[in-house]
Amino acid sequence: MPESQAREIEILVRARYPLVYVVSWEEARVEDVLAAVARARSKKLFIWTVTDGLRPFNTPRGDEESRDPLVVLDRIVASKDQAVFVLKDFHPFLHDPQYATAVIRKLRDATFALKMSYKTIIIVSPVLRLPPELEKAITVVDFGLPTFEDMGALLDRIIESVKGNKQINTDLSPEERDKLLKAALGLTLAEAENVFARSIVERKCLDVDVVLLEKEQIIRKTEVLEYLRTETDVGSVGGLDLLKSWLGKRTRAFEESARQFGLPEPKGLLLLGVQGCGKSLTAKSIAHLWRLPLLKMDVGRIFAGLVGASEENMRKAIRIAESVAPCVLWIDEIEKGLSGVQSSSSSDAGTTARVFGTLLTWLQEKTAPVFVIATANDISQLPPELLRKGRFDDIFFVDLPGITERKEIFRIHLARRGRDVERFDLERLAAVSAGFSGAEIEQAVIAGMYDAFDKGAEVTTDDIVTAVQQTFPLCRTMAAEIDFLRRWAQNRARPSSSEPSEPLPDLGPEDYGIMMQPGVAEAAAAAYRAFEAERRATAVGPPDVEDEE
Numbered sequence: 001m002p003e004s005q006a007r008e009i010e011i012l013v014r015a016r017y018p019l020v021y022v023v024s025w026e027e028a029r030v031e032d033v034l035a036a037v038a039r040a041r042s043k044k045l046f047i048w049t050v051t052d053g054l055r056p057f058n059t060p061r062g063d064e065e066s067r068d069p070l071v072v073l074d075r076i077v078a079s080k081d082q083a084v085f086v087l088k089d090f091h092p093f094l095h096d097p098q099y100a101t102a103v104i105r106k107l108r109d110a111t112f113a114l115k116m117s118y119k120t121i122i123i124v125s126p127v128l129r130l131p132p133e134l135e136k137a138i139t140v141v142d143f144g145l146p147t148f149e150d151m152g153a154l155l156d157r158i159i160e161s162v163k164g165n166k167q168i169n170t171d172l173s174p175e176e177r178d179k180l181l182k183a184a185l186g187l188t189l190a191e192a193e194n195v196f197a198r199s200i201v202e203r204k205c206l207d208v209d210v211v212l213l214e215k216e217q218i219i220r221k222t223e224v225l226e227y228l229r230t231e232t233d234v235g236s237v238g239g240l241d242l243l244k245s246w247l248g249k250r251t252r253a254f255e256e257s258a259r260q261f262g263l264p265e266p267k268g269l270l271l272l273g274v275q276g277c278g279k280s281l282t283a284k285s286i287a288h289l290w291r292l293p294l295l296k297m298d299v300g301r302i303f304a305g306l307v308g309a310s311e312e313n314m315r316k317a318i319r320i321a322e323s324v325a326p327c328v329l330w331i332d333e334i335e336k337g338l339s340g341v342q343s344s345s346s347s348d349a350g351t352t353a354r355v356f357g358t359l360l361t362w363l364q365e366k367t368a369p370v371f372v373i374a375t376a377n378d379i380s381q382l383p384p385e386l387l388r389k390g391r392f393d394d395i396f397f398v399d400l401p402g403i404t405e406r407k408e409i410f411r412i413h414l415a416r417r418g419r420d421v422e423r424f425d426l427e428r429l430a431a432v433s434a435g436f437s438g439a440e441i442e443q444a445v446i447a448g449m450y451d452a453f454d455k456g457a458e459v460t461t462d463d464i465v466t467a468v469q470q471t472f473p474l475c476r477t478m479a480a481e482i483d484f485l486r487r488w489a490q491n492r493a494r495p496s497s498s499e500p501s502e503p504l505p506d507l508g509p510e511d512y513g514i515m516m517q518p519g520v521a522e523a524a525a526a527a528y529r530a531f532e533a534e535r536r537a538t539a540v541g542p543p544d545v546e547d548e549e
């Protein structure tokens with residue numbers, strides 16, 4: 001029995017909250033908990049479904065008339081019982097064009113009546129979608145996934161049920177049992193039961209790999225999270241020594257020994273900075289470094305659902321991540337999904353703000369060992385709340401690589417493509433590629449290799465130098481943006497590298513529109529200066545990072 005949820009619901013029932021909305025796919029588990037709560041409070045328990053109508057718990061179907069969603073509400077209001085009423089198929093009627101208006105009205109009136117009584121209505125639904133009229137009247141309870149103990153009980157039941165069968169080996173050492181149950185966390189009880197059964201049928205034993213594979217499938221199906229299996233290790237990231245050392249020191253941070261030592265679990269990091277300099281790469285490498293599963297949240301997908309479903313998507317993603325914990329949750333380009341938060345004029349800004357609020361609250365309060373690594377390229381799109389203390393352990397700024405870092409990045413990408421690094425003049429490559437991002441260095445290596453391949457020769461330093469010289473790097477086309485980013489980061493974020501930033505090309509008007517027609521560049525530069533002036537006057541106040549709420 002998930003103690004905490006039973007307690008939460010019991011508190012609501014005792015405090016006479018009239019209307020509770022429990023979000024869960026697991027009706028059976030919710031019913032068990034509610035039965036226990038009703039018993040503990042000496043209340044009757046009634047169940048309503050659209051096919052069986054209203055009936056006392058554990059009895060066959062009720063009368064036909066009570067199948068109507070309006071009739072059942074009348075019955076509840078009229079009932080003299082001290083009772084908990086569980087409505088199972090009710091949520092569609094909150095949105096059904098034919099019923100919604102009357103159902104919502106009746107619920108609101110019922111809320112008022114129920115406050116004076118000892119009755120509670122509990123709507124159980126797999127999705128959270130409330131009509132705005134009811135948002136204030138309803139209390140939402142997120143019914144988490146089964147706990148380790150729940151899984152253990154299920155496993156015992158399954159082992160017991162196949163005991164007589166000599167062909168099936170259900171022997172598990174305590175360590176194997178522990179692994180198996182941990183692997184099953186994140187599944188619903190019904191899913192876990194299927195997976196265990198499948199392993200017994202296919203392998204004649206309880207195999208943790210079957211469970212892990214199935215879990216990946218299930219997480220994939222949710223479409224809001226992706227279970228990544230990456231071999232990216234810290235060795236494939238060039239430079240960024242300070243960031244790497246921060247991460248390296250926390251390699252054993254999720255182990256019991258760290259708790260014994262008195263250390264808290266790390267919460268997460270925000271990586272801000274210039275595009276193509278290794279933020280996503282580093283994020284991917286953490287899971288490998290710490291040997292934890294890696295989940296990637298697609299912020300775009302969170303918002304892609306039906307109206308109102310985005311909130312449920314976010315909650316679902318959080319729930320799954322917590323059930324897989326300890327794990328790394330990677331939110332790439334977080335600003336992309338959250339850019340609507342500030343512009344209240346946009347029509348779904350309310351939704352965006354609520355979804356973002358859910359994420360922020362969780363970042364602030366989460367206790368499950370989920371390490372959140374968020375990346376962002378464009379800080380102007382980033383809601384300032386995200387930068388406040390308490391959300392992340394630290395904010396790192398990832399700048400263009402310095403000269404020694406570029407050497408390392410060239411080395412990595414040449415070696416990755418099977419080249420003997422000793423044959424190349426890395427000093428020279430690093431010198432000519434001043435201002436290049438890691439991604440641009442990689443592209444130059446590839447372009448140089450194509451040139452050589454085309455000539456039918458082995459690639460040389462010269463080929464790559466030529467490719468570098470033919471590249472228009474970001475630091476020229478976006479010098480102003482990068483400069484802005486650097487100045488912004490100065491007192492708000494930690495540097496990722498101990499190498500000082502190199503100066504950008506002079507920011508003359510011609511640099512602002514290097515790719516544009518003559519004349520257009522002039523206008524663009526003027527517009528940018530105006531924008532800069534306004535930004536300086538408004539946006540740059542005391543650093544948000546230092547703010548306490």
Ligand SMILES: Nc1ncnc2c1ncn2[C@@H]1O[C@H](COP(=O)(O)OP(=O)(O)O)[C@@H](O)[C@H]1O
Pocket residue numbers: 236237238239240274275276277278279280281282375377401409412437438439440442
């Ligand atoms: N510091 C780096 N070391 C090695 N490769 C890098 C580095 N930075 C970027 N790259 C190369 O460029 C690609 C894109 O970098 P990415 O990490 O996605 O940049 P961003 O900072 O925009 O997230 C990487 O997959 C990698 O191949």
Ligand SMILES: [Mg+2]
Pocket residue numbers: 276279280281332333375
């Ligand atoms: Mg990226």
